[in-house]
Amino acid sequence: MKKVMAALFLVFVLGFAVVASGCISGGGTTSSSSSSTTTSSSSSTSTATSTAKLPKDVMKIETDKSVIYVGPKDEMASVTPESGGKKVIIVSYVVDKANTPSVSKLMQEGQGFGEINPAFFRDEHVDALVMAARRETDPAIRTELFKGLYILGNKYAPEVILGQNKQLRVYWSWVKGRYYHPTLAERYDLLSEDPNAPVVPIGIGNYKNDPKTYVIGTIGWPESFDPAWTYETFGWEVWHEVGDTLVTYWKEETEQVSPDLAVAWAHNKDGTVWYFVIRDGVKAYDPWDNKVYPINAVDVAFTFWRVQRLGHSVSWMVKTFMDISASQALTEDEFNKILQSGDIIADYKGKSEQVKSLNDLLNLFGYNGKTAGVFKLVLPKPYAPVLGILADPFLSVVSMQYVLGDKYQEALKASDNGKKPDAWAAYVQKGENDATHQLMHKKPVGTGPFYVKEYKENSYIVLEKNPYYWNTANKFGHDRVIYVINNDAGGRVQLFQTATVDTVALPPERINDVKGLTFKGYKDIVQTNLLQPILTFIVFNTQKEPFNNPKVREALAYAIPYDQIIQTVYKGLMVRNWGPIPKPWPGYTEYGITKYTYDPNKAKQMLQEAGIDPTKYKIQLIYNSGNSAREKIMTLLQNVWSQLGFQVTVTSYEWPVYLGKTEKGDYDVYVVGWVPDYLDSDNWVGPFLYGATKFKEVNVQVKG
Known part of the structure; x- marks a missing residue:
């Protein structure tokens, strides 16, 4: 990450x-x-x-x-x-x-x-x-x-x-469902806690560490709350919780990706052109002004284009492996015409088929819901690991309407609804002084299971359950996540010993401080067996x-x-x-x-x-x-x-x-x-x- x-x-x-x-x-x-x-x-x-x-x-x-x-x-x-x-x-x-x-x-x-x-x-x-x-x-x-x-x-x-490095993972036994992935953080809505887990005040407002709150004791601070401007794992971890990418790795998957905002995908024979069918009904939730913004293929095209335009170091993967100027948003009808011409292949769960219609493609992926356009991604040359890049949180889809504000309709028209993405150069500038970056850096808005509710730099970040999250079948194991920042290892040990936090980041030198602990009948778990x-x-x-x-x-x-x-x-x-x-x-x-x-x-x-x-x-x-x-x-x-x-x-x-x-x-x-x-x-x-x-x-x- x-x-x-x-x-x-x-x-x-x-x-x-x-x-x-x-x-x-x-x-x-x-x-x-x-x-x-x-x-x-x-x-x-x-x-x-x-x-x-x-x-x-x-x-x-x-x-x-x-x-x-x-x-x-x-x-x-x-x-x-x-x-x-x-x-x-x-x-x-x-x-x-x-x-x-x-x-x-x-x-x-x-x-x-x-x-x-x-x-x-x-x-x-x-x-x-x-x-x-x-x-x-x-x-x-x-x-x-x-x-x-x-x-x-x-x-x-x-x-x-x-x-x-070998992994050092320290947490209380009331936490259930933990897993490990080499590039992505855990999704904290997928973890749960024993309903009888203790309730402990955190010392931040009126928040308590209870069975529906996952509290993490850690160090540092995200490079940015803008996914296009963060290239370190704290920022990526936050965006894995508050954002959605086109595809993702489901829990411990490493061999293949699973659908996220893209419900199906296909490519031409040489792998230089990819098509991603976008899920309908996805909304970006703006908690700062209590608004929602629908997401479609234009937002996806804008997201990818914006990463390259801002030019932060993380953009190297877009610049190197993708031709964003040639990529664009398509309608379902436009994509159907491409499919009917032949030579479009879909690979999913061990099956590889030449698909001739959008319905055939959606059936292959087992999806029967509505769609919100198609994102056409062009690569200058085939690159086998490209789907893995698309699962990275820096490519979490952002709302074009939110970041551009009153310039949205003008920019949409200038780009011909995402057909000419380079027209957006008039609305997004290079570098950290860009207005869209400054907005996302301070007031992030995403589509994921959580949203950023509040934060105090170098002190804490509170993520709250997103009431507009598209995956209504998801049974949240946690309603909120709180990062407690403490750069003193001894202070973090104390946070863990008192059950103020459920899990803690510790240097190996402090491992003996957390071995063999108990709290109200629960044991702590110290894992060291995984070579990462x-x-x-x-x-x-x-x-x-x-x-x-x-x-x-x-x-x-x-x-x-x-x-x-x-x-x-x-x-x-x-x-x-x-x-x-x-x-x-x-x-x-x-x-x-x-x-x-x-x-x-x-x-x-x-x-x-x-x-x-x-x-x-x-x-x-x-x-x-x-x-x-x-x-x-x-x-x-x-x-x-x-x-x-x-x-x-x-x-x-x-x-x-x-x-x-x-x-x-x-x-x-x-x-x-x-x-x-x-x-x-x-x-x-x-x-x-x-x-x-x-x-x-x-x-x-x-x-x-």
Whole structure:
């Protein structure tokens, strides 16, 4: 969720916020727009013996099952691949220099962990492999390309992985129905409580923690209440409760999505055009003025278009995988004519059928209600995980009428009822000063099971049952949800011990404070057994000295006390990982990688090889306030890196400020985590490594 959860995504897990690779040989590659970009190693580190000299800008990467060659198209012609009995994958590319944004421009726009990776690292080989993996349709070849990216992430170390997190979940036994999903929060209307659960005053107004109120003790604050402007898991969690997306994952589903605001969907043969039939009877509830707004396909088209227009870092998924200008709202009659022409396919619950009418499509999905138009979504190229992206809360559908106010009818007419979405550019501006963003940021309005009733920044958020929620069959387990914000871990322990909250986010160091508790005959539950696809890591600013030198980054990777961090900070609730893909996702590999260990002498040696004098550099380590685990990590690094000769300081910032600084490259080194935005290995290697290089061509050839 995500990044910064989206993921993130950044996430509130293990009691803290988490921001929704092999062998290498070959010559150097230079950035198309940044002179401080990392270059690949000029000496071979491959376990295979190479007898042929590669052209300067061609790289060879060896995995356990393949040999990957990647380089500019004009240089690949002279390469004679050596397979060593393995599959050969050749990736050639042509850079589109004119359309590749400079790294400094992306920094100014705050695109870190968005359009470009959080380290602002750029390498054309890496970027070409990311694009190749996105466009490849053969799962086996995609896996090999992902392995190559894992290898490169491990070698170049723009981010150093501290480990992969285990889940720490603490709650009282009166809470029933809890479940886990790797990208989405639980829906709190689907959880319930023992009707005899105790009733405890919360200390916020007249609210009480009773069996119909789910109270969460946590830290931080959402980046924004505008779904188009939040790229961290707190904001995504809120919107999973107060909004609806076209499709969703029902509870623990991961293999397929379920209908939400879209009751059915279909696509053309090559998967570049998708059609989503919109549910009728959905209303956005405005509690601030006690109004409701009906939702239809135009609102969906506007929602997607607005995300890209605002241009926040989360918009990278829309910009990259969707052509919003070509997407539009259709009527049912217009869609029926498209269906009658043939070649439209629907896939649902293991069935794949060519559909010829809207009725056929709705019957396949088992829907017999009314509809509110059809959203046509155009992709520039097929992308298999696209439905997973559509389930992300940042694409929760908003009411065009609510956000545009008295300009609504004018904007509707200008766009020809959603046929010409770019006409909306006159009504929505880029950036955070846009009026629609300022409205949603302060007074959010959605269609989900809850609505935001009231909040006090850095203190509490109250969500109340939505009286206009479309799913009348839903039996609410809770009538309200209250987030109690307390950035002091000891204070949150006390909230839990007194049953003021039903569940609490705690750092692992406080796990013994909540083990074995009882309250009025109920026990607490402490779960630690689930290895999550969540990576915690430190990020170097590769656009600053000395971090623009890959040997310095490798040296500092040897100056991290991993075992001490895992045991003392995380109390064993973390396992080692060495690259940007979690176990056991496709592309994770231990073949030929560097398994960095704590070795200060090796670090000193590599700093000497890098040719730098550590005493000449000041390093500021930053973390988000209230996160005691991250504070301890940075304090440990301060101690070790100071012994190497660096002048090291540690500073904390409140969560929204922290995100603002890191997204704009205003940092030296920071610590963060990543919860996937959607369930595909591309959502780790892309956000971790992609440097925003644009290409005229990326070609993949497979031999053997």
